[in-house]
Amino acid sequence: MKYVDEFRDPVKAKSLIREIHGLIAQIERAKERPLQLMEVCGGHTHTIFRYGIEKMLPDTIELVHGPGCPVCVLPMGRVDDCVALAEHPDVIFTTFGDAMRVPGSKKSLLQAKAEGADVRMVYSPLDALGLARANPYKEVIFFGLGFETTMPSTALTILQAKQEGIKNFSLFCNHITIIPTVKAILDSPDLRLDGFLGPGHVSMVIGNKPYEFIAQHYHKPIVVAGFEPLDILQSIWMVLKQIHEGRCEVENQYQRIVPDQGNAEALAAVGEVFELREFFEWRGLGSIDHSGVRVRSAYRDYDAEKKFSVPNLKIADPKACQCGEVLKGVIKPSQCKVFGTTCTPEMPLGALMVSSEGACAAYYNYSRIDLLTNADTERPDGIAH
Amino acid sequence: MNAVCQKPSARIRNKLRCKTITLAHGSGGKAMRDLIDDIFVTAFDNPELDTLEDQARFDLAALNALGDRLAMTTDSYVVDPLFFPGGDIGMLAVNGTVNDLAISGARPLYLTCSVIIEEGLEVEVLRQVAQSMKQAADAAAVHIVTGDTKVVPRGMADKLFINTAGIGIIPEGLNIRADRAEPGDAIIINGFVGDHGAAIADARGELALETSMRSDCQALNSLISVMLDACPNIHSLRDATRGGIATVLNEFAASSGTCMNLNEAAIPVREDVRGLCEILGLDPLYLANEGKLIAIAPPKYAERIVQAMSTHPAGQNAAVIGEVREKPVASVILATQFGGSRIVDMLVGEQLPRIC
Numbered sequence: 001m002k003y004v005d006e007f008r009d010p011v012k013a014k015s016l017i018r019e020i021h022g023l024i025a026q027i028e029r030a031k032e033r034p035l036q037l038m039e040v041c042g043g044h045t046h047t048i049f050r051y052g053i054e055k056m057l058p059d060t061i062e063l064v065h066g067p068g069c070p071v072c073v074l075p076m077g078r079v080d081d082c083v084a085l086a087e088h089p090d091v092i093f094t095t096f097g098d099a100m101r102v103p104g105s106k107k108s109l110l111q112a113k114a115e116g117a118d119v120r121m122v123y124s125p126l127d128a129l130g131l132a133r134a135n136p137y138k139e140v141i142f143f144g145l146g147f148e149t150t151m152p153s154t155a156l157t158i159l160q161a162k163q164e165g166i167k168n169f170s171l172f173c174n175h176i177t178i179i180p181t182v183k184a185i186l187d188s189p190d191l192r193l194d195g196f197l198g199p200g201h202v203s204m205v206i207g208n209k210p211y212e213f214i215a216q217h218y219h220k221p222i223v224v225a226g227f228e229p230l231d232i233l234q235s236i237w238m239v240l241k242q243i244h245e246g247r248c249e250v251e252n253q254y255q256r257i258v259p260d261q262g263n264a265e266a267l268a269a270v271g272e273v274f275e276l277r278e279f280f281e282w283r284g285l286g287s288i289d290h291s292g293v294r295v296r297s298a299y300r301d302y303d304a305e306k307k308f309s310v311p312n313l314k315i316a317d318p319k320a321c322q323c324g325e326v327l328k329g330v331i332k333p334s335q336c337k338v339f340g341t342t343c344t345p346e347m348p349l350g351a352l353m354v355s356s357e358g359a360c361a362a363y364y365n366y367s368r369i370d371l372l373t374n375a376d377t378e379r380p381d382g383i384a385h
Numbered sequence: 386m387n388a389v390c391q392k393p394s395a396r397i398r399n400k401l402r403c404k405t406i407t408l409a410h411g412s413g414g415k416a417m418r419d420l421i422d423d424i425f426v427t428a429f430d431n432p433e434l435d436t437l438e439d440q441a442r443f444d445l446a447a448l449n450a451l452g453d454r455l456a457m458t459t460d461s462y463v464v465d466p467l468f469f470p471g472g473d474i475g476m477l478a479v480n481g482t483v484n485d486l487a488i489s490g491a492r493p494l495y496l497t498c499s500v501i502i503e504e505g506l507e508v509e510v511l512r513q514v515a516q517s518m519k520q521a522a523d524a525a526a527v528h529i530v531t532g533d534t535k536v537v538p539r540g541m542a543d544k545l546f547i548n549t550a551g552i553g554i555i556p557e558g559l560n561i562r563a564d565r566a567e568p569g570d571a572i573i574i575n576g577f578v579g580d581h582g583a584a585i586a587d588a589r590g591e592l593a594l595e596t597s598m599r600s601d602c603q604a605l606n607s608l609i610s611v612m613l614d615a616c617p618n619i620h621s622l623r624d625a626t627r628g629g630i631a632t633v634l635n636e637f638a639a640s641s642g643t644c645m646n647l648n649e650a651a652i653p654v655r656e657d658v659r660g661l662c663e664i665l666g667l668d669p670l671y672l673a674n675e676g677k678l679i680a681i682a683p684p685k686y687a688e689r690i691v692q693a694m695s696t697h698p699a700g701q702n703a704a705v706i707g708e709v710r711e712k713p714v715a716s717v718i719l720a721t722q723f724g725g726s727r728i729v730d731m732l733v734g735e736q737l738p739r740i741c
Binding site: 001004008010013014017046049050051052053054055056101110123229345346356364365366367368 | 592656659660663665666721722723724725726727728730733734
């Protein structure tokens with residue numbers, strides 16, 4: 001397939017892997033302990049597991065799967081709010097597909113739907129606006145979720161709704177911003193990270209400048225990376241190259257998509273509609289200052305939190321979860337006390353097991369080969385051959 | 386099959402005189418008789434059904450001559466939309482049950498047809514579905530021999546649900562079971578994966594894509610008989626419907642305690658299906674099929690089986706897509722085209738599109 005297969009070429013992958021091996025052999029630091037590189041974005045995590053990239057890398061590189069899965073980091077209390085809104089009798093509650101299964105303290109949106117709530121999966125906020133047009137006697141709420149990647153489309157939809165004078169559409173805003181979160185991770189005392197793969201699609205909107213503090217203040221190299229497997233390998237190579245040459249810079253591997261200045265129009269729409277919240281609660285990471293946005297008061301008619309009463313209860317993460325430690329690379333997913341036992345993709349306890357982009361779910365779904373092999377001492381009883 | 390047929394009756398068939406189905410058509414009176422006669426008996430048109438007894442009757446001696454075991458199965462069909470590129474609910478209801486019989490090695494013979502109709506369905510829609518069932522039954526050489534009709538109030542069902550049950554006869558000597566997969570066996574597929582799931586996602590119209598994706602809905606019994614001619618000792622066979630080939634392979638791995646080792650590069654996926662999956666973040670290995678099977682067979686027969694399959698219309702793109710290994714037990718592992726490897730697990734719930 002054109003524009004896809006070029007970025008999955010196994011021959012090029014082999015030569016990049018060879019280069020990576022060669023490069024890391026020259027990095028002194030990697031001889032003491034594996035270098036820890038964090039991919040910030042859940043899309044990267046998904047690619048890494050889907051293509052088996054982790055197993056292709058030398059043991060001296062450890063990938064730490066960062067906080068960039070918006071579905072995973074959504075706190076239970078917010079899911080409860082979604083369910084409460086969805087259960088309102090006149091409401092059509094619209095959401096992206098993978099948010100349907102995220103567990104709240106009592107139920108997920110999928111369960112609420114089964115119990116009679118009108119929850120519909122959409123592919124774009126504009127689809128939700130279309131539903132509002134088609135159902136003038138219903139209140140259509142769009143569950144706005146995601147980082148700067150999805151923020152502009154939500155903002156533009158609200159602008160469009162206002163322009164058309166559509167009154168029965170509103171947004172339950174759970175958009176979050178990446179920079180304060182990366183900063184929170186960098187500030188944590190048990191941090192050991194050596195470099196970052198920057199989130200490609202977020203950067204397509206915000207550009208590369210916002211990451212400069214990572215290089216300048218925290219002295220960590222960062223390479224904004226694309227989402228195809230060769231993008232990931234090349235970005236890893238670029239981070240290693242910086243470490244080897246003693247540089248700490250913001251580099252852009254994903255130049256075919258990411259302009260250095262970002263997308264001015266998208267940023268203008270976001271700035272027009274949204275403002276920073278003082279703080280926002282993250283599943284697994286706790287409250288982070290200025291890490292979420294809300295709808296500006298000029299657009300309050302389109303803010304579901306103003307239009308409806310939302311319970312807004314804070315529900316603590318389950319105590320047994322070690323999501324925060326996994327996020328910071330202190331432990332690997334399989335080292336968590338509840339991984340694969342009380343926390344599985346069927347019954348996720350912790351944030352990272354929730355979406356296929358979450359580190360634990362990806363690890364569980366795609367990469368338990370070693371665990372399976374080690375557990376293989378004997379075949380289960382009762383199996384005929 | 387003549388030996389088991391009843392003498393055709395010469396009775397007059399009644400005609401339906403309205404355009405939509407109402408609760409009266411399920412009430413057991415004249416309206417129901419007209420519906421059954423005009424739609425089902427007329428379309429299915431076979432001597433077993435035409436007697437309109439409450440049950441079909443078969444000559445046991447004639448069945449006995451075909452093999453030594455009876456296979457029986459049932460399946461319900463609730464697809465939305467009722468008509469989609471490459472098929473419809475009627476075709477699906479026949480082929481699905483035919484395939485569930487055929488993968489045991491059985492020769493499918495007779496099907497039942499129960500319909501649950503939502504009040505308000507257009508008669509013409511039902512007629513088209515019944516005709517489509519007849520065409521599919523003829524193509525698969527089976528008879529629809531008995532049935533039932535229920536009508537429920539509006540909102541109590543979605544347009545039309547169909548249940549079909551079927552029986553077939555397994556010839557002596559065949560032993561096709563999920564637990565017979567052995568290390569070294571070849572894993573074979575009869576063509577492109579994911580066509581049905583992709584066509585249905587597209588036909589629901591939520592994406593407004595311009596594609597030419599069609600369901601692969603087809604009966605597999607004649608293909609399977611060609612395969613069994615090439616190798617009577619096929620170890621395992623299953624049609625990969627909901628949950629896709631990933632689910633079937635996990636079932637084989639779990640039953641036999643082996644590892645299904647797949648080679649991604651060898652798995653046939655159409656370009657437009659791949660495209661849809663790329664856009665939505667879905668995995669074609671989990672997309673539904675309605676005319677695809679996975680066979681596990683001794684390696685020395687693999688080439689002969691694939692060769693035989695490729696001469697059949699339902700097996701033109703047949704390929705060996707992997708091999709059975711000993712370890713890790715009860716797992717499915719995919720060697721990615723990119724050079725890595727990963728687990729292909731059972732799906733948890735429905736495949737949902739990712740946010741970004």
